[in-house]
Amino acid sequence: MARNATNKLLQKAKKSKSDEFYTQLCDIESELEHYKIHFRNKVVFCNCDDPLISNFFNYFASNFEELGLKKLIAACYKEPIENSINSIDKESGYYYEYNGHLDEKCKPTLSDIVYFNGDGDFRNDESIELLKQSDIIVTNPPFSLFREYLAQLVSYKKKFLIIGNVNAITYKEVFKLIQADSAWLGINLGRGVSGFIVPEHYELYGTEARIDEFGNRIVSPNNCLWLTNLDTSYRHEDINLKKEYYGNESEYPQYDNYNGINVNKTKDIPKDYMGYIGVPITFLHKYNPEQFDLIKFRKGDNDKDLSINGKCPYFRILIKRKVKSESKKTA
Numbered sequence: 001m002a003r004n005a006t007n008k009l010l011q012k013a014k015k016s017k018s019d020e021f022y023t024q025l026c027d028i029e030s031e032l033e034h035y036k037i038h039f040r041n042k043v044v045f046c047n048c049d050d051p052l053i054s055n056f057f058n059y060f061a062s063n064f065e066e067l068g069l070k071k072l073i074a075a076c077y078k079e080p081i082e083n084s085i086n087s088i089d090k091e092s093g094y095y096y097e098y099n100g101h102l103d104e105k106c107k108p109t110l111s112d113i114v115y116f117n118g119d120g121d122f123r124n125d126e127s128i129e130l131l132k133q134s135d136i137i138v139t140n141p142p143f144s145l146f147r148e149y150l151a152q153l154v155s156y157k158k159k160f161l162i163i164g165n166v167n168a169i170t171y172k173e174v175f176k177l178i179q180a181d182s183a184w185l186g187i188n189l190g191r192g193v194s195g196f197i198v199p200e201h202y203e204l205y206g207t208e209a210r211i212d213e214f215g216n217r218i219v220s221p222n223n224c225l226w227l228t229n230l231d232t233s234y235r236h237e238d239i240n241l242k243k244e245y246y247g248n249e250s251e252y253p254q255y256d257n258y259n260g261i262n263v264n265k266t267k268d269i270p271k272d273y274m275g276y277i278g279v280p281i282t283f284l285h286k287y288n289p290e291q292f293d294l295i296k297f298r299k300g301d302n303d304k305d306l307s308i309n310g311k312c313p314y315f316r317i318l319i320k321r322k323v324k325s326e327s328k329k330t331a
């Protein structure tokens with residue numbers, strides 16, 4: 001490849017970073033199957049999704065009747081053309097409202113879409129108007145704007161199911177929401193999200209990078225989560241605790257700066273310890289708010305990172321077993 005062309009590709013890759021990860025239909029299906037009851041008679045808005053190509057749009061359009069949706073809206077940001085995997089040279093952002101009337105193909109064409117006056121940024125008034133009309137927002141938003149994106153959903157009190165990076169748990173805004181039981185992790189996490197379609201100019205990195213049978217270029221970062229405020233029965237199931245603290249105290253070191261013990265794996269949480277326990281952030285994937293309280297994130301009493309003999313394990317969440325009332329225990 002000529003040097004100029006290579007440089008151009010590298011520039012595009014740098015610019016788009018991981019904002020240009022397009023979600024695969026198989027990953028949407030394997031998460032969405034757990035939430036079907038929430039969608040009856042609801043307006044779904046995919047506000048970072050090109051209706052012409054988005055698999056979120058495809059999923060909801062194809063399952064429109066089965067889910068009993070009232071309406072589906074997908075809105076698309078005017079991505080600079082060189083970053084886009086869609087070949088359409090967009091003049092401005094656009095959206096499409098689907099009411100279940102398209103026949104078997106369920107796919108809109110260019111003549112069906114409505115152009116925004118602006119670029120379709122999710123923060124623009126035009127997009128916010130659509131947000132206000134909607135009940136549930138489902139998408140994979142731009143990773144670089146995740147905090148702002150989530151803050152907007154919260155401020156408009158919307159139900160949501162969105163993809164983010166596992167590290168989003170370490171954002172204090174996200175932890176606060178989870179602590180208040182206003183949001184929680186979805187079903188699939190890490191390797192449970194199999195990979196994303198990336199544009200031509202994106203480097204196919206990692207051992208699991210591949211090109212699928214349709215020619216899509218796929219990378220598998222294995223570091224994504226679903227964040228939601230739609231309930232599922234899974235999050236009300238207790239973690240089955242097998243280990244014991246008493247008799248095995250040496251396996252559970254005390255923190256230097258907090259009256260609690262450290263646990264490196266969720267499965268090792270002892271069933272007989274009722275004090276404070278520091279656990280890795282992936283605990284939240286198994287967290288049942290009826291079994292544990294989330295006490296604090298990351299810091300000890302001295303407001304420094306939790307440490308053991310001077311060494312800090314990667315972000316810990318302090319939890320404490322809930323004492324279940326007798327009536328609940330026997331229920």
Ligand SMILES: C[S@@+](CC[C@H](N)C(=O)[O-])C[C@H]1O[C@@H](n2cnc3c(N)ncnc32)[C@H](O)[C@@H]1O
Pocket residue numbers: 018019020021022023024047048049050054055056076077079120121122123139140141142143145
């Ligand atoms: C991680 S990609 C996911 C795309 C699509 N939601 C999917 O899951 O296949 C994020 C998308 O957000 C779009 N985007 C970037 N900035 C945006 C903004 N300010 N407002 C709305 N969409 C934006 C990008 O063009 C990109 O298509």
